[in-house]
Amino acid sequence: MHNAPPVMYPVGRFVWGVCGVGALALMGALGLLCWQVMSGAVGLMVWIAWALWAVSSTLALWLESRESSEPGHLVWRGDGWCWQDQHLQEHPVQLSLLRDGGLTLWVSYRMAQGLEKTNAWPQFAIVAQTDRPLAWHGFRCAVYSRPLGDDRSSDSAKSLMAI
Known part of the structure; x- marks a missing residue:
């Protein structure tokens, strides 16, 4: 998989x-x-x-x-999501998909637990295909992916292999 x-x-x-x-x-x-x-x-x-x-x-x-979130980047490296701020500092976040509109995704993200308490509230963003059309497909795939090493993703891969 x-x-x-x-x-x-x-x-x-x-x-x-x-x-x-x-x-x-x-x-x-x-x-x-x-x-x-x-x-x-x-x-x-x-x-x-x-x-x-x-x-x-x-x-x-x-x-x-x-x-509302400040300008930055949502970064997927395969093992999870990070928020990269304007100073290029990365912070792990938990991303949730709220709505998939095809050309737009409505997402919320919050700092991973145990980090900053000041940013414990979720941040909301509407991400559009027009922002980076060439990276849109990869971003959509990443939103629907599970991090590498996630037990649920390896369990589903094992069940597919058994079929």
């Missing part, structure tokens, strides 16, 4: 994330304003509604900035 070739694929910051959250917050504010005008609500109920909108919008912007 063959494993995927080594591959390095660029992952950039999702630049439209803040704009998207801001647009949703603005739509929420417009909806809240329409509700206030059409219902004639006044007093404490209006203040509570606007405070809830402000808290939820601020929380959404904070979470968006926290969950």
Whole structure:
């Protein structure tokens, strides 16, 4: 059974994330304003509604900035995934596929346990074929591969050989 070739694929910051959250917050504010005008609500109920909108919008912007990844590379060497930052330092990560869109892959990755506690939250990225078309097939194969030496991959190879 063959494993995927080594591959390095660029992952950039999702630049439209803040704009998207801001647009949703603005739509929420417009909806809240329409509700206030059409219902004639006044007093404490209006203040509570606007405070809830402000808290939820601020929380959404904070979470968006926290969950977007910095520019770097996802690196597959056959024995596992690494995150290579802008300073060319590699950190082992655990990669999970969230959605396969054919020309895009939605992935999440988190630092391997026992390393940095500051980056314990998963990072999310949408990786597109247009970023590196020649390496796309190798990257997709690597996403679906198991690391070399993984017990599950050797067990499945043994079961295929037995057939």
